[in-house]
Amino acid sequence: MIGVAINGYGTIGRRIAYAASKQDDMYVTGIVKNSPDYVTKQASKYFNIYAPDNDKKKEFEASGITVKGTLDDLLSESDIVIDGTPEGNGEKNLKIYKQHGIKAILEGGESKDAVEVSFNSYSNYSKSINKNYVRVVSCNTTALARTLTPLNEKFGINEVNATIMRRATDPNDSKKGPINAIEPSMAYPSHHAGDLKTVMEDINIETTAVKVPTTLMHVHVINLELKSETTKNEIISALSKKRRLILFDGNEKINSTAQIMDYARELSRNRSDLYEIAIWKDSINIYKNKVHYIQAVHQESDVIPENIDAIRAMFGIEQSMSQDKTDASLGIKGVEY
Amino acid sequence: MIGVAINGYGTIGRRIAYAASKQDDMYVTGIVKNSPDYVTKQASKYFNIYAPDNDKKKEFEASGITVKGTLDDLLSESDIVIDGTPEGNGEKNLKIYKQHGIKAILEGGESKDAVEVSFNSYSNYSKSINKNYVRVVSCNTTALARTLTPLNEKFGINEVNATIMRRATDPNDSKKGPINAIEPSMAYPSHHAGDLKTVMEDINIETTAVKVPTTLMHVHVINLELKSETTKNEIISALSKKRRLILFDGNEKINSTAQIMDYARELSRNRSDLYEIAIWKDSINIYKNKVHYIQAVHQESDVIPENIDAIRAMFGIEQSMSQDKTDASLGIKGVEY
């Protein structure tokens, strides 16, 4: 049993904690939370709570939450730590983790250079085998890797151009906007292209990112050129082989991200999450070797199965065994939904 | 065991089906759905599917969904039917239910005059005992009855004035707006005042309704005058005695409806629902016999426990036994969260 520590219990941290607790070869040693709010109160019913340091420990205890120790205590009782602290802190924290001689996973907001290797479960699982410091790429990059990997494996990809419509903030945030505006990123390619290359080395991709006023999901418009001509059926067949993808049919009345996330609620999963990347089957268009499709990404949860797989890879477990365990435990059945 | 039919599997119908399936004295005989979309597909994993008529039955079967029969079949195999069809259809459907000699519950969008009595589990449970045709009042009215009943019971209420900020549409709808506007209803009082009087007969209330561009929750600003002076602690104590209410504290960082619904997701409930009415404890203000507070209402789910209780009342089961069963089965623990 791998003892998994969670440092940071925000959008991603709390979901990894839940997912890790569902695995038969892992257990959650504890979580580190920074303030005693409503999230901590609930978490304390399921997990051991640790404070960043002794001062914070007292603040937690003053608010009636039992604290088992500090981050230092937690690290010495764990086999691996997942860093879910706010973007930009991971690299600093990594030094602490290294001092404790503990394996560590950073999330997609951190620099690729901070770790040994970046991880996606479909595109480069094996590179993380027995590694100590691994980064799971971001929600958008994970989504790109998920659908491009099966197409690249089957047909070979010459080049990709993707427009990424980003949800502006998560549903539980009420500070950030915009309320009524579209905000494009000026960088071209946006950082997503470079990030994808950390897990799909030879991919030739350009990306544009545009922020839009919604909280539910990102949407990607993808145009790519394969090395050979194909048909719509062959594309659907390639995508259907992977479990972490869902292909929605037009007659199911899934017109927008509102219905996709409603579908997710119907699945009765924890936090109404959608781990899979959703692809509108009707959006798939083929012209000779050119492929077009549109996919939607639940930014809060699509990286969760990847984090669980990354843990296993770092302990030497091979790809298909890990994916089978992860997907079975989280109810991911993919296209046969 | 009470056999419960669900006619209409939209926002409310599907949640009643789930809740009924969790009771130890009820079972879901089947659900009637109008079209074979993604919701029906999921529902068919848990429930028997019936079609409105034989033509629709063929349409469902053509799309690969097994249909057990028609509405008529379902009604003859059930003890009670819950009408969750779109607003305005209930009265028409009631004629069919009466022909089948089956008890029926209509929802809050229907006229009070269509049924024998309107229902709220806190304010007038006993009036529905052994009745055949009952209406559960709407999400907003239910929320008002929930918090006003304990205050009325303990202090007596002279008059209430409430401003209701309505979420414009539900999260799974992408057609309705407004995107960027505030739309007040001109009616004063809005229909909520009259509706509340169907379950709290002597209440003296005025309400104003204003539509705002959000999907998560309604928010009520409530000002009332009690028959006697009181203190904040007494008000909190009165509200704390009821399980279907939650009082949030300022230091828990619940600033808006975004954090309340995030809290609901942390509860790991089905569809991330919040059956309880949320009250901001910091908003409670007392001046002599005047009371002010602000509450938030999860419009998709607050009426669900009421519907389950209404079923039991209609079969002669008394209030506290029903509420205990309903709340235990749905994980409703109220203020001791």
Added chain:
Amino acid sequence: MIGVAINGYGTIGRRIAYAASKQDDMYVTGIVKNSPDYVTKQASKYFNIYAPDNDKKKEFEASGITVKGTLDDLLSESDIVIDGTPEGNGEKNLKIYKQHGIKAILEGGESKDAVEVSFNSYSNYSKSINKNYVRVVSCNTTALARTLTPLNEKFGINEVNATIMRRATDPNDSKKGPINAIEPSMAYPSHHAGDLKTVMEDINIETTAVKVPTTLMHVHVINLELKSETTKNEIISALSKKRRLILFDGNEKINSTAQIMDYARELSRNRSDLYEIAIWKDSINIYKNKVHYIQAVHQESDVIPENIDAIRAMFGIEQSMSQDKTDASLGIKGVEY
């Protein structure tokens, strides 16, 4: 001719500059802008630009904008300065203005204690006659004073209770949210009640403020008790006597703030502003001495005529002459629209 300096050219500053330039007894000596952005570029076509200091002056000139001097230069060439700098800076700036021996107006975000008197053109114009340091109250407070003053003058007001639905941010801001949430303020009364008392001394008012995800207008639900009974026609008549109010009729299809601001665009005014407070005539309801109505407030512009009037009051010009000049120059015709 009164020489008017504008320090700060944001939402309010730029509109006061425009309005002052339209008066026959004032002229704009210059505006102080903090950074050379797109707004400054346009402003430089109409107004002399001054920089806060010599360093900033160089930054402006480097970006190709001609700068006539610094704030100090501007103050010595002007008779009065309007402080339109970001909220909270006014009090600090006031020290500089006093050193220059120049009259100054602060805006509603500043403390009432920083100045000699707070100002609303309807409720307490005369108190600012020949004063040196005056504060024009905020957009929401101005709106309350506008409609409550005629009712108080004609009937006497016992008490007011208002719920203020605040637009979350201005249309030109893309940073602030919420995108999809309702955020009530816990303070009761919200600061608006106290602020109103700075211009309507004896008013008995409670206010609740709630932030909603829109940018166009604030909306107020107002419930009040008069000293005597009245009729709807009398209320309409009292409100109709004031020019800075518009009463919309239901059959004109003004259902929401979206149509009100569209109406404003049809007026062909500068920046499509609506200086008047809009009242839905259909929302006016009377029961004995109780009055209910709903009004909408264009937060970017309703205080502009007040600022122009405040300037005149501070130079000893009496109320009706100032209001006549202000309204004529800005096209404000009120109810006879």
Added chain:
Amino acid sequence: MIGVAINGYGTIGRRIAYAASKQDDMYVTGIVKNSPDYVTKQASKYFNIYAPDNDKKKEFEASGITVKGTLDDLLSESDIVIDGTPEGNGEKNLKIYKQHGIKAILEGGESKDAVEVSFNSYSNYSKSINKNYVRVVSCNTTALARTLTPLNEKFGINEVNATIMRRATDPNDSKKGPINAIEPSMAYPSHHAGDLKTVMEDINIETTAVKVPTTLMHVHVINLELKSETTKNEIISALSKKRRLILFDGNEKINSTAQIMDYARELSRNRSDLYEIAIWKDSINIYKNKVHYIQAVHQESDVIPENIDAIRAMFGIEQSMSQDKTDASLGIKGVEY
């Protein structure tokens, strides 16, 4: 002087009426409005009002609006009619216009096959010379034609791929959503590609359309391949030659469509419109013969100068004279802003 009738005074119709009234070789004979709402009331101050028929005439007069006659009357007193009626009515109305022997312009929502030729002032002005029935293409198509025409003329375009993020509805509408969702169109290419070919015959273009919850502007992400290699400066130079384009610089702090429309308000134009297509200069990226840029489109007004030009073309006036008159009268100065 050309007598211009406006049939339909919605978003586009009212703006064409305004613009036509500013030309020295045209005058507005009258406008036809369908209902006596707040827009009609304002319009009646500037224009002769006509009713669709005699019944409607009476309805208008009952609400106090003077009506000069019916549509039939208006057509017999005019030289040309602009059809601004709701999408889908133009073709039907065209039959009436033909019976009156009057020239007519339809807008972009109508079928290209209903008219002799489709029109864009930059790409195919001359084709409409002396024509009788012309269609001005839609806001999005006009925007594409505006920026692609100068690039095509100077470099030749091999192929274009554009992702169009559509504002979901106009600012004055409060009915349509989505409030919190992204809704892609399944059609690939979206209808915009075919529509562009009606005014740029040989263009090789694919477009994807995605609806996002905002009211202000559309945003286009454009990727294209030229017939020859180029540089960023050459692209900027080509775009700068056209007046109906604005290139914004990053240091002007125009981060989103919120700031662009704020810029438009600073221009002091009627209805705060932005006739020009806005291009983020910083988004322009060149790699050999590949060009990437992002543009924003004010959907309410970008087609207005085109309609004025189309009128002149249909009366035999040549391109540069018309564009000069149109742009001078509307204050369009393009890149030298």
